[in-house]
Amino acid sequence: MKTTPDFSQATDFIWRTARLLDRHRFAFLFLDGPRDAVLAALRPYQNADGGFGHALEPDLRGPVSQPLPVWSALRVLDEINAFDDPMVKHACDYLMTITTSEGGVPFALPSIRSYPRVPWLQPDDQPLASINPTAGIAGLLHKHRVDHPWLERATTYCWHYIESGERWVSERDLSDFERASEGYDVRAVLPFLDFVPDRNRAEKALERIRQYLFEQKIVALDPAASGDVHTPLDFAPRPTSIARQLFSDETIDTYLEALVAAQQEDGGWPIGWPIWTPVTGLEWRGWATIDALTTLRAYGRLS
Numbered sequence: 001m002k003t004t005p006d007f008s009q010a011t012d013f014i015w016r017t018a019r020l021l022d023r024h025r026f027a028f029l030f031l032d033g034p035r036d037a038v039l040a041a042l043r044p045y046q047n048a049d050g051g052f053g054h055a056l057e058p059d060l061r062g063p064v065s066q067p068l069p070v071w072s073a074l075r076v077l078d079e080i081n082a083f084d085d086p087m088v089k090h091a092c093d094y095l096m097t098i099t100t101s102e103g104g105v106p107f108a109l110p111s112i113r114s115y116p117r118v119p120w121l122q123p124d125d126q127p128l129a130s131i132n133p134t135a136g137i138a139g140l141l142h143k144h145r146v147d148h149p150w151l152e153r154a155t156t157y158c159w160h161y162i163e164s165g166e167r168w169v170s171e172r173d174l175s176d177f178e179r180a181s182e183g184y185d186v187r188a189v190l191p192f193l194d195f196v197p198d199r200n201r202a203e204k205a206l207e208r209i210r211q212y213l214f215e216q217k218i219v220a221l222d223p224a225a226s227g228d229v230h231t232p233l234d235f236a237p238r239p240t241s242i243a244r245q246l247f248s249d250e251t252i253d254t255y256l257e258a259l260v261a262a263q264q265e266d267g268g269w270p271i272g273w274p275i276w277t278p279v280t281g282l283e284w285r286g287w288a289t290i291d292a293l294t295t296l297r298a299y300g301r302l303s
Contacts, residue, residue, distance in 0.1 A: 004303045005260050005296060009267030010289055017268065018286030021045075021056075021076070026290055028080055035080045039087075042076055045069065046087055050094030058283035059276070060108075062115025065094060067105040071133035071188075074140045079294075083144035092148040095137070099150065103157030104129030105137070118276055131161045132188035139191030158192050162205045168212035176227075180273075183218045183230035190235055193242050206242055213246070221251070223258035228273045231255050237291070238298045256301050259292055 007030075014026045021041040027033025045056040051065020052073045060066055070091050077083055098105050106127035113123070138154045161167065174182065186209060193202040213219050213235075220229040233255050236244040244252070262269055268285045269292040275281035296302045 002260050003257065004301055005263050005293065006267065007293070007302065010263065010293060011267070013267030013289060014286060017266075017282045018289070019283055022283075022286040022290060025076060025079065029290065029294065035082060038076065038080050039082060039085060042073060043087065045073065046090065049097070050090035050092075051098075052091070055283070058280040058287075059118040059121070060112060060115075061117060062112055064109075064111045064115065066109055066112055067095075067098065067107065067130075067137075068133050070095065070105075071136045071140075074137060078140050078143065083140075083146065088144075088146060089148065092141070092146065092150050095150045095154075099153060100127075100129040102129040103153040104131065104134035104161075105154075106130055107132060116277070129157060131158065132185050134158060134188070135161075135192035136188040139193075139195045142192070142197065143195035155196065158189070158196075159201070159205075162189060162193075162208065168208050170212050170215040172216070174216055179216065179218055180228040180230070182216065183234070186213060186218060187230065187234060190241065190243050194240075202242065206246075210246055219246075223254055226272070231258075233259060233295055237295045252299070256296065256299055259296060260301060262292070 011026075011030075014023055018026065021038070024033060024037040024041045028035055028038050042056075045052045045054045047053055047063070047065045049065050051067075052069035053060070053063045053065050055061050056069040056072050057066070060068065073087065073091065074083075077085060077088060095105055098109065100106065106123065107130035108121055108123040109127065110123050110125055112121070134154055135158045138151060138158055141148065141151050142155075189205075189209065193205055196202055218230060219235060220231055223231075232243075232247040232251055235241070236247060236252070238244075259269075264270060268289045271281070271284045271288050275284075293302060
């Protein structure tokens with residue numbers, strides 16, 4: 001069984017199929033490419049209002065600003081250590097304009113209705129705040145100690161969501177779709193718990209999530225599971241992730257081997273959710289391939 005991926009094939013896949021932004025990300029992360037090239041490729045996705053659009057999030061094809069691409073943009077800036085770039089403050093100013101009375105931002109805004117998007121995304125006229133992507137955004141801002149008024153309100157919202165007594169109820173009867181959606185919510189919460197300053201509170205919050213995660217089978221513990229499922233490495237993509245303590249060394253090793261084995265003949269990694277229009281499949285696979293290589297390197301599986 002292979003224990004490391006074929007990096008040469010992965011490189012070829014990125015050059016052949018990935019977006020310009022992802023090619024520059026790959027070059028920076030793995031080939032000593034320039035940081036400025038990543039910034040130059042990311043900047044056109046940001047609108048005058050400070051938000052991001054233009055299919056930075058591949059499933060949202062419109063040019064208009066949306067909450068989810070803000071998280072995507074901040075993840076790019078995080079991986080190249082560029083939180084000193086003006087794009088960050090501009091994005092935070094945008095978040096202030098779309099924050100609801102609850103203190104968080106919605107999953108999607110009604111403006112997306114005018115453009116092609118995943119068919120199952122139908123935002124309400126007045127959408128409520130959503131932990132995804134609010135918590136993911138807040139987590140990265142905490143990581144880089146960004147001083148902005150949006151973060152205080154968002155942090156209060158996140159704690160209220162996480163510590164709500166009825167939130168992590170294991171007796172809830174979830175459908176497969178709900179289970180997948182809950183997984184994405186947890187994957188937004190965990191970066192918040194990784195970097196929020198109150199570490200004791202974060203550890204206690206993780207305990208609230210732990211039982212729910214396993215009893216509701218939100219984390220897939222069978223490497224052969226297919227479809228839109230969430231693996232231990234999705235929740236703990238780095239050995240330093242707060243969620244790493246939820247899984248045994250044997251489980252992590254099993255899933256690292258499965259991640260290596262998932263590399264396809266063309267050199268890239270697959271995605272588990274439906275491809276609703278052909279271009280999104282390749283765009284997401286470029287992102288997924290970089291994610292896979294980043295995780296494998298973090299765990300010492302990239303030679």
